Amino acid sequence: MERLRYFSEVLTLDLIQEKCNNCGMCVKVCPHEVFELKDKKVRIIGRDFCMECGACKRNCPQGAIVLDVGDGCGCAAGIIQGAFNGTAPTCGGPDKGTCCN
Amino acid sequence: MGCSDQKCGCGNSNELVSLQLKVPANDYGCKTPSNDPVPTSKPYIIGGIETRAGEIPQISARLDWKDYLGAFKVRWGIRRDQYRVDPGLYAVGIPNDRSDIFVTANYKFSFDLVRKNLNGVNAWLLVLDTKGVNVWCAAGKGTFGTKELVRRIQLTSLDKVVIHRRLILPQLGATGVAAHLVKEVSGFTVIYGPVRATDIPAFVQANYKASKEMRRVKFDWYDRLKLVPNDIIYNMRYLLTMLIVISVLSGINANGYSMQQALRNIVPIAKIVAAGYIAGIVFTPLLLPYIPTRNFSFKGLILGAIVSMLLFLNHSLDGGLMVNFAEIFFISSFSSFLAMNFTGASTYTSLAGVKKEMKIAIPVQVIFGAIAVMLLVLEIAI
Ligand code: SF4
Ligand code: SF4
Numbered sequence: 184m185e186r187l188r189y190f191s192e193v194l195t196l197d198l199i200q201e202k203c204n205n206c207g208m209c210v211k212v213c214p215h216e217v218f219e220l221k222d223k224k225v226r227i228i229g230r231d232f233c234m235e236c237g238a239c240k241r242n243c244p245q246g247a248i249v250l251d252v253g254d255g256c257g258c259a260a261g262i263i264q265g266a267f268n269g270t271a272p273t274c275g276g277p278d279k280g281t282c283c284n
Numbered sequence: 285m286g287c288s289d290q291k292c293g294c295g296n297s298n299e300l301v302s303l304q305l306k307v308p309a310n311d312y313g314c315k316t317p318s319n320d321p322v323p324t325s326k327p328y329i330i331g332g333i334e335t336r337a338g339e340i341p342q343i344s345a346r347l348d349w350k351d352y353l354g355a356f357k358v359r360w361g362i363r364r365d366q367y368r369v370d371p372g373l374y375a376v377g378i379p380n381d382r383s384d385i386f387v388t389a390n391y392k393f394s395f396d397l398v399r400k401n402l403n404g405v406n407a408w409l410l411v412l413d414t415k416g417v418n419v420w421c422a423a424g425k426g427t428f429g430t431k432e433l434v435r436r437i438q439l440t441s442l443d444k445v446v447i448h449r450r451l452i453l454p455q456l457g458a459t460g461v462a463a464h465l466v467k468e469v470s471g472f473t474v475i476y477g478p479v480r481a482t483d484i485p486a487f488v489q490a491n492y493k494a495s496k497e498m499r500r501v502k503f504d505w506y507d508r509l510k511l512v513p514n515d516i517i518y519n520m521r522y523l524l525t526m527l528i529v530i531s532v533l534s535g536i537n538a539n540g541y542s543m544q545q546a547l548r549n550i551v552p553i554a555k556i557v558a559a560g561y562i563a564g565i566v567f568t569p570l571l572l573p574y575i576p577t578r579n580f581s582f583k584g585l586i587l588g589a590i591v592s593m594l595l596f597l598n599h600s601l602d603g604g605l606m607v608n609f610a611e612i613f614f615i616s617s618f619s620s621f622l623a624m625n626f627t628g629a630s631t632y633t634s635l636a637g638v639k640k641e642m643k644i645a646i647p648v649q650v651i652f653g654a655i656a657v658m659l660l661v662l663e664i665a666i
Contacts, residue, residue: 187503189578193636211476211494212458214501215632235634236424238458251636259580259638260625 188231195251196233198226202247209239209248333375337441342375345403351396367392371413373440377406381447387433388454389414389422397481405488408445412436423460430462437470452477455499503631508569511629515565519622526557526618538664552602560615563591564622581645584623588616610659617652620645
């Protein structure tokens with residue numbers, strides 16, 4: 184199937200080659216095939232598809248991934264809910280919420 | 285993996301991973317199955333397995349009609365909050381101290397998916413306390429996280445139950461779990477399995493290697509279709525609010541206010557609101573990849589416009605030309621708003637992107653709504 188993309192201009196993802204030891208962990212955890220391990224080198228091949236889930240950053244043992252993981256989810260309903268409550272975007276808690284069930 | 289069915293694009297948490305090595309037993313107030321007598325009221329528990337850490341409840345890998353009924357209810361948003369499993373360790377089949385340990389969330393849907401796909405396998409299933417939220421969303425919030433995993437390993441005395449030191453986690457849990465920190469603190473190596481629980485058998489067959497295909501999150505037609513019922517229920521509040529507000533306002537006429545007029549208008553207004561609702565909640569998600577633009581709200585606007593134009597051409601809109609135009613603007617705006625809310629259910633939107641989208645979309649929706657109101661005011665005035 185054709186892959187869906189969202190806005191890429193606002194993405195913050197980057198990989199610092201000097202810190203990276205090419206362990207390949209980021210390749211394994213990314214749900215959108217943003218990274219590739221080829222000839223023992225890891226590089227970004229699909230930056231546009233990044234959804235800023237933060238999995239790569241959290242699992243990079245070298246701290247080689249730059250990502251500005253915002254406070255909340257990519258969810259308009261959550262942002263509205265948060266604005267109402269005067270908090271960060273929220274999914275409405277486990278009992279409510281449209282998505283986070 | 286349990287997340288494969290219902291997910292949001294949640295991916296962020298500002299949880300501080302403050303790892304503690306010593307955890308007081310049961311400080312959550314939760315019952316850990318390994319320390320308590322096997323509860324018999326849970327229909328999926330079918331026995332117990334003796335281990336060095338005590339008796340571990342054994343669960344069935346077959347779902348019965350009650351599980352399916354429960355899953356159906358969850359889809360339609362009925363009593364979803366009560367759909368949880370006690371966190372702790374469970375046995376599937378007859379596992380021993382060398383068997384694999386799979387980890388999942390205590391959302392019953394996730395739990396059911398995993399145990400169903402472990403049918404025929406002897407394994408341990410470690411259920412984390414995610415407050416009844418699926419793996420991906422919980423990982424985004426940090427409840428399916430390093431801290432909870434390490435705590436659960438200790439609470440269940442996992443190091444006594446097995447002699448190996450490997451855990452298999454759903455890949456989407458990676459947003460909340462730092463594999464290297466888990467290893468450092470607990471000694472257990474985290475292996476990330478497939479995204480979807482249905483790939484577990486193939487993953488085990490492939491010697492614990494998740495193929496490219498297994499690692500990728502998809503969002504195909506069927507995935508989107510499954511989200512529709514839930515969205516229909518969840519957004520009902522917008523539908524009802526719109527219906528009531530517009531009906532009440534529709535009583536206004538040149539001579540003041542007429543209650544009868546408002547009551548008479550309820551049915552035609554319900555039709556209009558429903559048209560916007562269906563365009564935004566059913567059509568937009570289903571046709572997502574085929575509508576031009578990456579913008580959800582714009583996709584919704586386009587479909588709202590198409591649906592209302594079709595109704596117009598089919599002479600299905602009530603009122604004069606001016607009112608018809610107002611209706612077209614309203615349906616488009618409402619559909620756009622609802623479609624925008626679908627960003628959360630999609631699997632590829634980022635927070636920064638959604639914020640950017642909303643900055644433009646909300647004013648557009650408000651302007652469209654305002655145009656509709658102005659047209660109606662003109663109609664009355666003329
Ligand atoms: S996880 Fe970090 S160190 Fe490992 S390959 Fe990716 S960027 Fe490099
Ligand atoms: S943030 Fe998520 S989607 Fe983006 S590159 Fe990292 S793992 Fe992939």
